[in-house]
Amino acid sequence: MKSLRFTSYAAKVKSPSIGEHRAVLYPEVVLCVEVYHSSRKWVKTQEFLVLGHQTLIELRDKIHCSTDQVMLKAGQHDPSGYFLIEDVFFNDLRDPSAIDYSEPIFDWLRNSKDEALKKWESITTGELQQKQKAIVGAVTDLQLPQFKAVDMHMTRFCDLTFRLGAGYLYCHQGDCKHAIVIRDMRLIHSEDVHNRAGYPIVLFQLKSRVQKCDVCKIYRATKVTVDDKWAQKNPCYFCKDCYFLLHYGKDESLLYNDFSVYDYQHD
Template identity: 30%
Template sequence: MDNLNSQTFDYTNLPKIRIKDFIKDMKIAKEKLPLDINELVDNTSLERALNIPFKIFKEIHKKCGPHVFKNSKDNINERKIDDTYNLTILEFQKKEIEKKKLNGFKSKTSARNPPTKDFELIEYLKELKYPAQQKIRHPEAILTITFYPPNQIYSQSHIYPCQIATHVDQKFDVIGLNLLTSLKDKIYCNSDYGLCEDISEDPEKPASYFTKDIFKSGFFLIENTFYNDMRQNSNVDYSEIIIKWTSDPSIKSGPYLSQTMESTKFDDLEIVLGKPYMYLHQGDCQHLFIFSDLRLINRFDPHNELLYPIRTFIVSEKLKYCYVCGLNPTKYITFNDPHVPDEPSLFCKECYMCLHYNNERKKVGNFKAYHYKDRNTTLNTRRFSTFLK
């Protein structure tokens, strides 16, 4: 709540969009336009439909048509450096391009190279076969939802407030038919895979449950309405105490409403594009998110409704390696470990077994151990499975 209220930008004057009304309005507008602009580029009826001179339209199509846009992987070798100026930075850029030509282009996500939709994934999904009854009925809206990393209220020292993370963490494409719960189940967060079961007595025992299997409650806060996940009888309505608190006239906030997430579809929502909303789960893990785009589905999108929501982007995390060998990725994390000076400590399987068990595989020392889970180990490492999971 504090994080949302701390935003200084005034969103009150921005128009609210009801998804159902958007689909209806776009359907009416689409009926007035030609069916396929690409097929009617040379047709003078397009000039009348768009109410712009046909010469201007041809120029726009030439510079902004689908043929212009390429994946950066395709045009990296076509990039040229202007030799007009003798600048040191240009020499560095030339060397970087030559390096990428030799080693192959690898995409990086940074502040200067913002995350984009994975077009190879979209093409892969479009080629999947599916029954006719799963085909999306037109017109249908696609919402692009951008999530930011979870914001902790206090830093580790519990003295200085943390800054809100501004880099993108995940992106999803959803359709109006999707329930809010379908998006909640696709959001990845490390706090959902918290440590629950001590496996120090049996290191080969697989993890049988995580925090997300115990604490399943959560809500989306969108336009003063809390959408709570109440699919399980044990789920808690996190918004109840907030609504009760804001009912006090001295609290200048609200009023707030409460609805269930499992009975609400995206086309029931009324949103403001670009306005920050909040997703809360695991008690106090808060994610800011925005609706960054709203459009009608087109021929470039997958038309199988069961594929949505589609995670079109997720930021990669730096792989954590074993504290002992520094070569292998982490598989175990220990606490109160007498064998190492660090608390907690991370181990690969080989180092963990050598340090903590004898030849008879009996535990040596009094410590607690858990399977280590992060984004790299939890999500399937195969390219497209990561996005579909």
């Protein structure tokens, strides 16, 4: 199980500062997992080393996304979330108030099978096959994958069926979606951290940048709105001027008030 692109991270990784020591279960596998930005699709935000015997929950708890903080500030934080890896939804249902996000998807797959099949076909078939289909008609009997739903905290990385380098999904706070890639997999070696409590190890963390106004994309954001019907995003960031222009009329009265607004502080 040693990958060809063997990379030693040991030099870059410091031992965990956590006092607790939990022995690694041998033989152990180390996986390198990448997390991508929710809107800037090709920007990697984090990279981790996780152990094969760790559960998906342990990774989820280390994923940092500003949407979590925004929703927390807005008093609308939702503990739900899932990973979609191959055909399996791994739902985080630890919190009693957590929602099974995969349920409406399964309902849709059941109730709108034709629509789902069409979407699946356009995802899986290339341009050539689509052209062939236009000329000779459908030749293959396309089937939707047999999707399943499982509890996230019941699943360890070593129980997963996955392909190295394939794009999977992490979804949280309703519809904040991140691509996840398992980039590498190898056996643990002597230079690795051998304290289970130290994992997942953060190998890379994108530095937070200045949040710009979503409207003019020039000035620093000073306000953030949630569930704002005229905003292009949810949450939406505004500079002082753009916020005023969108939300206030000529007589300086608020045009609508069925949304939440907060002062935005840069970290």
